[in-house]
Amino acid sequence: MCFEFLKISSTQSARNSSQNPKRTKMQAVKGFFASIKSGFVSKGKTMGIILGIFNPELSDFQKKKLKHEFHVFFDLNKDGILEWKDFDLARTKICDLSGWKVGTDKFQQTNELFITIWRRLQDEGDENNDGKISIDEWLQMWQNFNEQCIKQSKKDNEEPPERKLPEWLEQYIEYKFNLYDRTGDGKVDAEEFEYVLSDFGVPPKDARCAFLMFSCNNTKKVDLDYFKELCIDYYRSDDISALGNFITGKLDFND
Numbered sequence: 196m197c198f199e200f201l202k203i204s205s206t207q208s209a210r211n212s213s214q215n216p217k218r219t220k221m222q223a224v225k226g227f228f229a230s231i232k233s234g235f236v237s238k239g240k241t242m243g244i245i246l247g248i249f250n251p252e253l254s255d256f257q258k259k260k261l262k263h264e265f266h267v268f269f270d271l272n273k274d275g276i277l278e279w280k281d282f283d284l285a286r287t288k289i290c291d292l293s294g295w296k297v298g299t300d301k302f303q304q305t306n307e308l309f310i311t312i313w314r315r316l317q318d319e320g321d322e323n324n325d326g327k328i329s330i331d332e333w334l335q336m337w338q339n340f341n342e343q344c345i346k347q348s349k350k351d352n353e354e355p356p357e358r359k360l361p362e363w364l365e366q367y368i369e370y371k372f373n374l375y376d377r378t379g380d381g382k383v384d385a386e387e388f389e390y391v392l393s394d395f396g397v398p399p400k401d402a403r404c405a406f407l408m409f410s411c412n413n414t415k416k417v418d419l420d421y422f423k424e425l426c427i428d429y430y431r432s433d434d435i436s437a438l439g440n441f442i443t444g445k446l447d448f449n450d
């Protein structure tokens with residue numbers, strides 16, 4: 196499916212190359228969406244058509260994405276719950292990978308960042324105050340966040356409710372981006388993505404394919420702003436054709 200898409204996408208780009216660059220980009224993305232939508236059919240119905248309708252209840256698709264993120268990227272010691280130990284491991288991982296030694300400013304800043312992320316996540320998610328976040332609490336937290344955003348959007352009407360992120364996650368996304376951006380040049384490339392994901396057990400072939408999907412066949416620069424947009428898709432969107440669904444390197448949520 197991945198390679199079929201790439202074929203369609205590059206044909207589309209070539210076809211549009213003589214037109215206005217901004218318009219061409221939009222059309223290429225549109226073409227991309229159309230190609231993907233045609234590939235994802237659930238129970239005989241294309242799911243992409245639900246775009247624009249925001250439901251406070253988490254769909255099965257949203258739950259699958261959130262559960263995947265919980266188990267693969269947050270629960271690092273794989274005991275089925277989130278607690279400080281997992282964030283301590285994440286902190287150690289980025290410091291080791293980046294060569295930030297104990298006592299350096301970077302080490303200290305990372306330390307503080309992870310303590311803040313965990314405290315904020317705990318405030319929002321640890322409903323029974325036992326110092327741990329279970330998978331049920333994790334899903335409930337997202338459900339509550341959905342409801343809050345809808346209530347809020349009725350008041351201020353500024354940002355679409357489905358594009359908001361909890362504060363702790365904004366910080367986590369920056370950490371994640373820095374984890375991927377191994378060379379520190381402000382963008383993530385396919386090799387970096389594949390390298391970091393291999394540490395989380397993602398097969399290199401899947402990581403490469405996922406990268407080509409969300410980078411629109413390497414035509415879109417994966418900088419922090421774009422990465423954040425993709426993460427918002429992943430955490431919030433119920434659109435089965437959203438590009439951000441591929442940000443974890445998982446290609447299919449039907450298994």
Ligand SMILES: [Ca+2]
Nearest residue numbers: 270274276281
């Ligand atoms: Ca754990």
Ligand SMILES: [Ca+2]
Nearest residue numbers: 321325327328
């Ligand atoms: Ca708990």
